[in-house]
Amino acid sequence: MEIDAICRDVCKTYLNRDIKAILSESMTITEHVKKLAETIESLNKELQKQVLEHHDDLLRQASHATKLELVLNVINMHIQNLFANAERLKSQLDLPYETLEKHINVLRNLNSASHILRQVGRVQQLSKRLANTNDSVQKASILLELEELATDQDLTDIDAVTTELRNIRIQRQNVIKLAAGSLHQGLVNENSIQTSTALQVFVNLGTIKNKLEDLIKGYLDDCKDIIKSVLKISSSNKLKSSGSRITTSTSQEFRNKIWTELENSFADEMYNTCKQVKFLLVVVKEMHLKNPDPELSSQFWKNLSQLLKEELTQSSPAVIQALEDDYPKLLKIYCEMIKKLNYDEFKFDPTILKTLENSYLSGSLSRMSNPIQLMFSSENMPSQDGIDDLIRVITSEVSVALIEEHLSENISKNVVKCIKMLVAKMEQQIENGPEAAQVLAGSPNVVQQKNVQYCNLLHYMQLKTYRMLSNMKGSLSETCVQMIEGSLQAMTLLSGVILQPIVISINSIIETIIVTIHMEKDWARAQVTSNKNQSYSPYMKELTQFINRVYNTYLCNFQNKEVLSQKCNEIALRCIDLFILHSVLLRPISQAGRQRLQNDYNSLEQSLKIICPNLADLGRPYRIFKSMSLLVTLSPHEIIQGQTSGSSVPDSIVLLMLFSFAGPELASPHQNTGWSIPKLTTWLDEHPNEGDRLDLIAGALQRYEASTRQKNSVNYDPIYPLMSQFLEQIVKMKQVTH
Incomplete structure (x- = not known):
């Protein structure tokens, strides 16, 4: 409205501004007064106007x-x-x-x-x-x-x-x-009625929980006093320090006194105190109290164990030394008390005596290591007497530890460490150079004799250890027995390592002798010897003599017959594989030659029995060997017929043998590839897979077929169709099985 506008203008000009700002303007006071008068007059006129216009509303x-x-x-x-x-x-x-x-x-x-x-x-x-x-x-x-x-x-x-x-x-x-007196008397006499009656008094008084806690605390205090009195060193024993160990002029009497008091306290005072606690806990359990403390028994035993640990560790150096040296005796006393208590809640805790046990185990390992160090301290060879001394110490340590299974296991671990140390020492003395591998001299050299002695000492140690374990059967836990027996395998492995250079040399010479089969020129002669048993090949005679000599000269001196048997089996297997391979590669060869080859199979079998009496234990290789001794004299048709009806002989061997019935134009696989026979032998050793060998043979047949076609000839070698058909049958059979 107009009135509102006039009022806002007046307020803005004269009320909302500082008076000094108004006076500073160019207008005079008279002009301002005049302006205000004009404004007031305008307001009056506007008010009259509004009254006239809104007269009815105002009424x-x-x-x-x-x-x-x-x-x-x-x-x-x-x-x-x-x-x-x-x-x-x-x-x-x-x-x-x-x-x-x-x-x-x-x-x-x-x-x-x-x-x-x-x-x-x-x-x-x-x-x-x-x-x-x-x-x-x-x-x-x-x-x-x-x-x-x-x-x-x-x-x-x-x-x-x-x-x-x-x-x-x-x-x-x-x-x-x-009630307290009656309870004490009931606990001492193990009178359950008197004890339960006295406990019921405290139940009815509402103080049973506090009473039980006080009783347990009292028993713990009694045990603490007993242990302290036992471990307290008599003032009459004056101890002197000598180096890092504690000695005394009457050390043995001092130790005897300590152990006598320990045995008496654990067997009598400590046992009776713990027995009263056990009886108390049993009675409390039978009373079926409301809201009993389920941890009461375990807490007592835990506190007692901790108390024993603290008192032992806080004893004088002389006492600690005595306890460390005869730790099994302390353990026996403690375990016997627990066994007599016969309470499930009171179980042996190995951690409470851990410090003493560690010191004893360290000393035990040192005692077992001393004979080993002594055996290798001089330039002389270790002897069986040294092994006997070692076994005596080990037997003594293991026997002492039989009182507790945990200690037995730890001592057994020390025995394992000791055996490993012995093996490591001997391994350092063994030589594996050329002198250790030679088998051509008339007798073993000094290095070989030394290796044989070490191997026999290892075997002697094994036998003595097994005898010790056998004598402790039923006393020593199965875990400990397995632990010690497992460590003896390192001796077996080291014996094998000692024998291995000789085995490698024997196999090498056997291969050299067998390869000479291809150098003999009378395999293709037509005459058949009437007496089969007298038809020996020169190479077979040499091989037989070598096997017999090398066994009697170099192998039979090893006393570990188990390892020797394994290594002889390896030799026999290698000899069989090489002989079968070279016998099937032999060509040209007549029927008389095949008859002589069969005699060689029989001769080799008799020779191998020198080193491997039970050849049948070799399994499949021996069955293949026996089958080959029969196949070598058969015709190709008979060979293939026998193979298709089921045979232990690999198909690749049969195919290689069939090449010997062919003429020179159908080359053997190694001739086809331009390899020497030793190279073929190496390739076959590196490719034992039957598929790889069949591929090599198939390549030779395919090359012969291609060569014949290039000559525009239709006249194939009579053996080729048989071999080709046989190979196709083999491939089809493999596809069916896959």
């Missing part, structure tokens, strides 16, 4: 105000009436409320008086019952109820009750004293 507003004033007067009248009514209602309620409050106070006082009278009556009644009963269990129940009544604050200032409560406290002390 209506004035009438509404009159009506509102009348309504407010009516409401005010009603409010005054409401206040008057509220005052009348309040006066009507106050009087009954005050009366009711007085009655409530009276009832409260009556109830309090009644409660006090009842409590006093109950105290007097219970006091009378307490005086008339001699049963401690009932007295305890009564005393517990009286204790609960004594906590009532309303009875604090009543003289009669105070006097009774004073007498009750005296009675409680007497009951506790009698």
